[in-house]
Amino acid sequence: MPNYYDVLxxxxxxxxxxxxxxxRKLTREHHPDVNKGDKGSEAKFKQINEAYTVLSDSKKRSxxxxxxDNWSQRADMDETSGRQGGTFHWSDFQAAAGQDNSFFFDxxxxxxxxxxxLFNHRGQRPAQARRPAPPTEKRLQVTLDEAFYGTNxxxxxxxxxxxxxxxxxxxxxxxxxxxxxxxxQRGIIxxxxxxxxxxxFQRKGKDLYTDVEVPLVDAILGxxxxxxTLTGTVALTIPxxxxxxxxxxxxxxxxxxLNKAGNKAGKSDQRGxxxxxxxxxxxxxxxxxxxxxxxxxxxxxxxxVNQATD
Numbered sequence: 459m460p461n462y463y464d465v466l467x468x469x470x471x472x473x474x475x476x477x478x479x480x481x482r483k484l485t486r487e488h489h490p491d492v493n494k495g496d497k498g499s500e501a502k503f504k505q506i507n508e509a510y511t512v513l514s515d516s517k518k519r520s521x522x523x524x525x526x527d528n529w530s531q532r533a534d535m536d537e538t539s540g541r542q543g544g545t546f547h548w549s550d551f552q553a554a555a556g557q558d559n560s561f562f563f564d565x566x567x568x569x570x571x572x573x574x575x576l577f578n579h580r581g582q583r584p585a586q587a588r589r590p591a592p593p594t595e596k597r598l599q600v601t602l603d604e605a606f607y608g609t610n611x612x613x614x615x616x617x618x619x620x621x622x623x624x625x626x627x628x629x630x631x632x633x634x635x636x637x638x639x640x641x642x643q644r645g646i647i648x649x650x651x652x653x654x655x656x657x658x659f660q661r662k663g664k665d666l667y668t669d670v671e672v673p674l675v676d677a678i679l680g681x682x683x684x685x686x687t688l689t690g691t692v693a694l695t696i697p698x699x700x701x702x703x704x705x706x707x708x709x710x711x712x713x714x715x716l717n718k719a720g721n722k723a724g725k726s727d728q729r730g731x732x733x734x735x736x737x738x739x740x741x742x743x744x745x746x747x748x749x750x751x752x753x754x755x756x757x758x759x760x761x762x763v764n765q766a767t768d
Contacts, residue, residue, distance in 0.1 A: 462509035462522060470523065474514065481510040485618045507617040598625075598635075598649045602656040605629050606688045606713060613647070615639065623649065628716030630663070658686065664713045664730025671739045672696060685734050687711045694734060702738040707731050 463470055466480040484506045486492070493499035512518045600609060608627040612620050623637050633651040653661070660667040670685055680698035684691050685708065694706060712730025744752070 460505060462513055465505050465509040466513065468513075472513075474516075477510070477513050481506065481514070489618065491620070507619065511617060594646075595648045595650055597652065599652045599654055600625060600629065601654050602659060602661065603688065605651075605653045611649075625649075625651070626716060628664075628714040629653070630661070630713075630716070633716065659688070661713065664715060666712045666730065666732045668732065668734055669737050670694070670734045672700060672736050674738055674740055676700075677702070677736070677738045685732070687732055696736070700736055700738075702736060704736045706734045706736070708734060 463472070466472075466477060466484065468476055468480050472480075485503065488499045488503040488506060490500050490503060512522050596613070598611060600611075604625065606627060608629075609625045610622055611625060612622050615621055621637070621639070623635065625635060629635070629651045631652050635649040635651065637647050637649065639647050658668055666688070668686070670683060672683055673681075675681075676683065676696065677700045678698065680696060680700070682693050682695050685694045687708070689711075692708060692711065694708065696706070709731055710729050711732035714729050741748075
């Protein structure tokens with residue numbers, strides 16, 4: 459294991475400021491984002507963080523200066539021995555290890571290390587297994603497009619570390635993406651998702667809602683209009699006599715199903731629906747001839763009503 463002082467390039471008498479300055483300089487030089495694909499630089503970056511974690515903490519640094527690489531274990535042994543008021547004897551070690559001096563460690567039944575078992579054997583109350591830090595929550599906002607296709611986000615962790623997290627297609631407000639914090643970080647991070655409002659689409663679960671403008675003549679005579687979706691434009695055929703506010707369903711043009719096996723945003727059979735609501739657009743630039751045609755149309759409609767009532 460490399461010497462922490464050598465890793466940071468400082469002397470054993472270095473001040474906290476000197477250690478901090480060395481750490482910042484080295485992390486910028488060896489950061490994974492600066493040295494993409496360089497395994498050696500990535501390993502160096504981890505060593506730098508490990509060294510700084512110890513040397514920036516006065517208590518840990520003092521133990522490291524005293525015990526070296528095994529500072530954590532040796533310090534725990536001294537503290538335990540002090541609490542017991544006794545000293546360490548090889549016979550005690552043999553008693554704890556067994557006749558053949560071998561250890562069998564069960565992560566669920568044995569706490570910590572063989573040395574902790576040794577002191578438990580001497581009458582110490584069994585040490586409780588270390589519990590991971592409780593899960594933490596972090597709120598994350600994504601766009602509707604990112605919720606549709608899925609996306610990757612980068613989280614900033616302690617000591618300059620960064621963690622890339624994949625957000626799956628189909629997330630909605632309140633969706634939770636859980637991720638282990640990674641090496642050197644204890645516990646779980648829960649990303650609580652919120653989706654930004656979209657100007658063109660409204661979302662309700664897996665279904666999307668949008669408004670489409672339909673020219674008056676097409677609403678009356680019927681026709682084909684274009685509807686914008688999250689994957690492009692599709693054609694919608696509307697019948698003659700379509701009313702303002704009438705709603706049409708475009709199957710499979712909504713949001714993907716979250717966490718469905720093999721789910722991909724592009725597969726319409728795994729998606730909700732898109733509902734298009736018609737807004738009939740009245741013409742505003744009619745010529746005198748066209749206005750006369752509407753007058754004749756109105757008169758014909760009135761005559762038809764009068765004849766029906768006679």
